[in-house]
Amino acid sequence: MQKFNNFADLANARMELADTRSDVTTAYDGAFLEQSDMAKLSVVEEPMAAEMPDPDMARAAVELAIGTVFDVLKDTRMEEFAQQLAWGMVNSFHMTARLVEGREDDAAKKLGEMARHFDPSEIYAVELEETQMLVQTLQGCREALEAMRDHASDLYRVETGRPFTATRGSQVSKNGVTASQIQARDFLAARAKDRRAQFQPEGPLVVVSGGMKEWHDYEMIWDILDDIKSRVPNMVLGTTGMRKGVDAMANAWAQKNGVQTILFMPDRRHGNRAPFLRNENMVKLSPVEAVVGEGSGIQSNLAQRLRQAGVPVHVRRIADQRPQTQRVGASTFG
Structure with missing residues (x-):
């Protein structure tokens, strides 16, 4: 709870x-x-x-x-x-x-x-x-x-x-x-x-992906998404489907703000290539903006692909988070 x-x-x-x-x-x-x-x-x-x-x-x-x-x-x-x-x-x-x-x-x-x-x-x-x-x-x-x-x-x-x-x-x-x-x-x-x-919800796609571990500062992620929504009010959120960490924070924000969400899950039939093929397919949908939180090589690959496609990317590292003791409430997204 x-x-x-x-x-x-x-x-x-x-x-x-x-x-x-x-x-x-x-x-x-x-x-x-x-x-x-x-x-x-x-x-x-x-x-x-x-x-x-x-x-x-x-x-x-x-x-x-x-x-x-x-x-x-x-x-x-x-x-x-x-x-x-x-x-x-x-x-x-x-x-x-x-x-x-x-x-x-x-x-x-x-x-x-x-x-x-x-x-x-x-x-x-x-x-x-x-x-x-x-x-x-x-x-x-x-x-x-x-x-x-x-x-x-x-x-x-x-x-x-x-x-x-x-x-x-x-x-x-x-x-x-x-x-x-x-x-x-x-x-x-x-x-x-x-x-x-x-x-098949219609609207500009905003992509979010991040690691699952060591992420607690959901307010930092929510602030970025609030700013994007103020400029792209009909946005559709696309995440990489993680149930913890940055993706979970973004999904919670979407539910709170009534934003439609698409979960881009990797197709496990492709084995170890699945997450990277998923990244490629997300970029092909021409997102208008993206938020990438530090995670694994999968997030690094996505950020690189987005930049190569000319998509504005907000990159946040685990070290960018405020300590939990400085925040009003604790988070359970980690």
Whole structure:
């Protein structure tokens, strides 16, 4: 759990989250919309009249679940386990959403195949409509789970000072086509557009990479990112995916400031070359600015490539950090 010099620091962090309550409520309201009067959750089950959960109750349940873990274990011999328990709760939302996404994608693939092969029979029309209902229902459930996961992730960040990072972790026509088939094609097109927007965020890319050990001065990294965002307000953050050190500090800053993040993980199929190929691919995306913290030869290679590409690079060394005793709060990013 993140350590604070006094309760005021934790209170300020919780107040910061409370200030975003209207945004959280809006996110829940949007994610828990009723797409249809009927729902369908599997191919074999009949459509059913089942409502989505109440968004306010869902939001309150997430806050109660995460908050209670920290409140009950605080100042006890089990306090150190609160972070792991809360991480597991956030990760359960994430993994469940991914499982639902897999079912949604399978149903969408079937819907696409049906939409491409016209059959004038009534059986085909019914199956097409029910498959579309299945995709819509699963999409709605996924979006609701993702809203709960994002909310739980924010609560986790406020309580621990760390960002949550998942383990693995978007009419009859002249041609005689039925109305259902036209609707299916339109729905697939809209769904594809939505997924592209989710998984391919648009905006100038700012790259951050650094070592995992001996880094504690997150305020130094945050100050640089604050300055960049003031000049590039629509920036997208790209990190090398480390769960500690500079990358974790940058991810925490991104969550705090609502900046979309892309984790560039090395492809282990390439063996020892993987991190360097990852660096090369990041530079090919033409980042507008970069922050590189002292680490290993991987960071040195990235800084060199960025400079060769003419990208402004902010290099910070471990020795540039202020001693922990001179800072308001301690960090758990190391």
